[in-house]
Amino acid sequence: MANLIVKQPKSTSEDVWILSGGTVSLALSITLLLLGHSHQAAGFATLGALLALRYWHTAVRNRRSIEFNIDQNQVIERSVDSLLRHRIRTFALSEFGKVVSYIEPTAQPHTPRNRVELVTHSGGEALLLAVFSPIQTKKKISMSYAESPGAASLRQQISSSLPIADGGHLGYRWIGAQR
Known part of the structure; x- marks a missing residue:
């Protein structure tokens, strides 16, 4: 595969x-x-x-990538540090149970992030896959945000091609592992 x-x-x-x-x-x-x-x-x-x-x-x-090697049961994270030195971390694909997205509030009130993460079976740890800008939806007075189409597409692509469940969009959450 x-x-x-x-x-x-x-x-x-x-x-x-x-x-x-x-x-x-x-x-x-x-x-x-x-x-x-x-x-x-x-x-x-x-x-x-x-x-x-x-x-x-x-x-x-933006130089970070995640590779899923299904045949070897691996998730390989390739990135660089601030001095552009290459880093490679490897995880077992079987450690992860679901892929979720959620909107993370930030210190700046009108710039939340839509994070997509792989969550371990226990829910105790997560691996960041990508960060998107959420869709802005207006309510009467305040702003509200919905899942980005890119985040939804990534979740569905991963759950359909890998043995990982789609945990859906969780709404607003603080950063950290999502159960």
Whole structure:
């Protein structure tokens, strides 16, 4: 049977804004420095550096992939660390019982994440497969979010091609293993 490979979806519009904001901040800091406003330049330089680090983190995360080797009963996670050194971790496919998705609240109120994870049979551990942007649905006053079509498709693809049950969409949950 052929292997199944899952890759993190590529950059989002949020990533473009982060890169643009970092570039503008660094350009402003250089301009202010040349004009003799060193205190203001330091603030913009710090902001630019933080945004550049955030973008680097996203670029490193996008280089991660999960390979399912059914014949050898393996789940292989291939990734790189922040210095772009390759990392490979291997798990037994038989350890995992279901694939679930859920919406994780974040520190920024209007930027939740739709995570898709493989959950062990005991429910005590989970392996992150991918992160999507959830669908925004309006209610009367507040915003609500629904499962991303990409997350639903990934769950169904995994449960139909592997001996892993589809645990469905769990709604809002804090990060961690889902039972």
